[in-house]
Amino acid sequence: MDFTFDDQQIEFRDAIRKFLMVEAAPESLREIWETRSGRSNDLRAKLADQGLTAISVPEAHTGMGLGDLDWVLAQQELGYYAIPDSLSDTAYLAVDLLKQLPAGNALAASFLPRIASGQARIAIAHPLNPLTADAENAELLLLWHDDEVHALRPGQAKLVPNQSLDMSRRLSRVDWTPSATSRVCGADAGRGIWADVVNRAGVALAAQLVGLASRMLDLGIDHSANRKQFGKPVGSFQAVKHHLADVAVKIEFARPVVYRAAYAMQKSDPQRAVHVSHARLAAGEAARLAARRSLQVHGAMGYTWEADLQMFMKRAWALEASWGDRGFHKTRVAAHVLGEGAALGPSQTF
Amino acid sequence: MRLEYTERQKAFRQEIRDWLAANVPSGALPSFDTEEGFAQHRAWERKLSTASLSAVTWPSALGGRGLDLIEWLIFEEEYWRANAPLRVNQNGIFLLAPTLMDHGTPEQKKRFLPRMADGSDIWAQAWSEPGAGSDMAAIRCKATRDNGHYVLSGQKIWSTRAVWADWCFGLFRSDPSSSRHHGLTFLLLPLKSPGITIRPIRQLNGLPGFAEIFFDDVRVPVENRIGEEGEGWNIAMATAGFERGLMLRSPARFQQTARRLVDLYHRNRAAADADPSIRDAVLKGWMDAEAYALATYATASRLARGGQIGAEASTNKIFWSELDVLMHETAMSLLGARAELMPAAPEAAGVEGWLDGFLFSLAGPIYAGTNEIQRNIIAERMLGLPRA
Ligand SMILES: Cc1cc2nc3c(=O)[nH]c(=O)nc-3n(C[C@H](O)[C@H](O)[C@H](O)COP(=O)(O)OP(=O)(O)OC[C@H]3O[C@@H](n4cnc5c(N)ncnc54)[C@H](O)[C@@H]3O)c2cc1C
Numbered sequence: 001m002d003f004t005f006d007d008q009q010i011e012f013r014d015a016i017r018k019f020l021m022v023e024a025a026p027e028s029l030r031e032i033w034e035t036r037s038g039r040s041n042d043l044r045a046k047l048a049d050q051g052l053t054a055i056s057v058p059e060a061h062t063g064m065g066l067g068d069l070d071w072v073l074a075q076q077e078l079g080y081y082a083i084p085d086s087l088s089d090t091a092y093l094a095v096d097l098l099k100q101l102p103a104g105n106a107l108a109a110s111f112l113p114r115i116a117s118g119q120a121r122i123a124i125a126h127p128l129n130p131l132t133a134d135a136e137n138a139e140l141l142l143l144w145h146d147d148e149v150h151a152l153r154p155g156q157a158k159l160v161p162n163q164s165l166d167m168s169r170r171l172s173r174v175d176w177t178p179s180a181t182s183r184v185c186g187a188d189a190g191r192g193i194w195a196d197v198v199n200r201a202g203v204a205l206a207a208q209l210v211g212l213a214s215r216m217l218d219l220g221i222d223h224s225a226n227r228k229q230f231g232k233p234v235g236s237f238q239a240v241k242h243h244l245a246d247v248a249v250k251i252e253f254a255r256p257v258v259y260r261a262a263y264a265m266q267k268s269d270p271q272r273a274v275h276v277s278h279a280r281l282a283a284g285e286a287a288r289l290a291a292r293r294s295l296q297v298h299g300a301m302g303y304t305w306e307a308d309l310q311m312f313m314k315r316a317w318a319l320e321a322s323w324g325d326r327g328f329h330k331t332r333v334a335a336h337v338l339g340e341g342a343a344l345g346p347s348q349t350f
Numbered sequence: 351m352r353l354e355y356t357e358r359q360k361a362f363r364q365e366i367r368d369w370l371a372a373n374v375p376s377g378a379l380p381s382f383d384t385e386e387g388f389a390q391h392r393a394w395e396r397k398l399s400t401a402s403l404s405a406v407t408w409p410s411a412l413g414g415r416g417l418d419l420i421e422w423l424i425f426e427e428e429y430w431r432a433n434a435p436l437r438v439n440q441n442g443i444f445l446l447a448p449t450l451m452d453h454g455t456p457e458q459k460k461r462f463l464p465r466m467a468d469g470s471d472i473w474a475q476a477w478s479e480p481g482a483g484s485d486m487a488a489i490r491c492k493a494t495r496d497n498g499h500y501v502l503s504g505q506k507i508w509s510t511r512a513v514w515a516d517w518c519f520g521l522f523r524s525d526p527s528s529s530r531h532h533g534l535t536f537l538l539l540p541l542k543s544p545g546i547t548i549r550p551i552r553q554l555n556g557l558p559g560f561a562e563i564f565f566d567d568v569r570v571p572v573e574n575r576i577g578e579e580g581e582g583w584n585i586a587m588a589t590a591g592f593e594r595g596l597m598l599r600s601p602a603r604f605q606q607t608a609r610r611l612v613d614l615y616h617r618n619r620a621a622a623d624a625d626p627s628i629r630d631a632v633l634k635g636w637m638d639a640e641a642y643a644l645a646t647y648a649t650a651s652r653l654a655r656g657g658q659i660g661a662e663a664s665t666n667k668i669f670w671s672e673l674d675v676l677m678h679e680t681a682m683s684l685l686g687a688r689a690e691l692m693p694a695a696p697e698a699a700g701v702e703g704w705l706d707g708f709l710f711s712l713a714g715p716i717y718a719g720t721n722e723i724q725r726n727i728i729a730e731r732m733l734g735l736p737r738a
Contacts, residue, residue: 003651236736241729252665256644345609346427346602
């Protein structure tokens, strides 16, 4: 029993953190918002240099061949810096989906190396999300249809852009018609593949939400330590302190749940759906509270376009309902906890 | 990361499970806040110690088994799963013992720990005073040095189980000219010492669960001092860290409550279905108990790799105490109009100790440093916000 990350995993996380601190400052993210695509090829190339696009790609396809536990720390940093990129959908979710396609399918061989090198962007359309993120910039669309997996090139689907409150999101409705040529995997194999995609998306978003919550907490701390009223920093007032301390507690107890969900995915734990949904709910709660409390301690400044807090709040609100809203995840937890003969209580954690 | 038990850990779990199955008393013991219940709980401590199970993390020479924190968690899981009696000596074993291990002399360890392990000495904590609650540095109880002794005078209050306990530990002001956390000394003394008067205080449930202790020139030999004279504050803070941090409330306790709450939910579906917030709270109770367990395994793993207990001492305290209140409030809602029935009431079948648990859960946010004090600590020490 050892619930810690190894030194390499921590070093990888620290390297990403250092890199994003420099490359993903809020000012540069605002510049990227203003572009039509909302994506920066320059940033993507740098993410690839850091190895982020290659994490799950097998070594045979020029990747690193790592897994969910290596991703989960990186995802937290992607959330902390609110990275505007389809990195996670492409290099985490799509890679895993492509790896699981039936042998002989050419997509994996053609796309995996190009994902690893940072060139390819892939979008995933699934009925849990009424709109698909990053479809406009994608070279390949992977789509759910009655548990089958379909693949389309841009141009084979009609995209109707829908603007999000989060300026860095790029959402579209995808109109398309499934056909025998678009199908890359039947429903029998597809069912498991899609279940994994939903669960991996859950781990990714839960980790990003924890990262977002920590960022909003840090912004609240910075602001309240600097802003003075009544001759003192507002952070010295107890009401302000307690607002922020509550957020710290929520984050502390969401993080291990998220790590366990990642572990459950890596090990294909039979209970992974429950662990992932628990992680989503805990992380969502932390992020929601962080947004409320950080805004409150910012005062009117937090209500402005100018203050950076908005970027992280809006991302958190958007992500919390993606890949299954709260009701979806609660239902999955309830199916286990309130189900007949559930193994609950002490000694049942692992 | 490896979230699986080793073969050795599994074998240990099985051993504990078997031992408890054979030895846990079949009916619940009377409350240890009654004289009879106290005696029965003391006898249970003795029984645990015959299998070296009363203090599993201690070295075997002192009555323990030299186990690590992961094994301690396994022990606790089995213990709560078996509905074994509450630990009447927890203040000694989980709170004083870690301090003695770190700061006691070899003679003190030999003198106090084995008798603690086998239940011969049951310990009470004596920190709080009428004028020193959250503000513990306001302690005024005096310890005047006299010929190889300290002479104590003053008053302590809210001392849990002091009505029937044998010994107490606490802080006393040994330097009359000192103030705040300076000049305090950590002393151990028998509650039967001449000059001590114990006045029981009835708690919400009517039982004398804590007491006032009056000291009227009570003589305590210098060899009962832990650490140096005047160094008591730092030593006590080490105890407080452990208490809030890890050992006071193991996750298994809350996981067992969460499991029982799910059972109660199934048995009271009419109430639950009429108020959808109940189902939500039942799920949240389970999730948070699980989260607390995961966080504790993470802390234990970190400590095993040489880490230190840090601010999680304070985040833990807030998290488990609020979780406990949530679960018990939810149980009260499920029980509806029967929730108020005392255990002996003829119609109280199925109420199963929830009422007493509810009352006790309400003390959680108050004792061991109130949750407001914990929030202050988190804000100032963990988040670095400026002091007032
Ligand atoms: C069941 C139970 C068992 C106990 N057992 C023991 C025991 O065995 N030994 C022992 O020594 N003591 C024991 N205590 C006492 C406990 O440690 C104190 O109750 C606790 O430290 C709070 O002190 P107080 O009760 O004087 O409350 P006060 O300090 O008077 O606090 C009253 C309220 O004011 C708030 N407050 C106080 N100061 C601040 C501040 N700086 N910032 C924000 N809010 C503040 C508190 O949070 C609380 O809400 C026990 C208490 C209970 C309920």
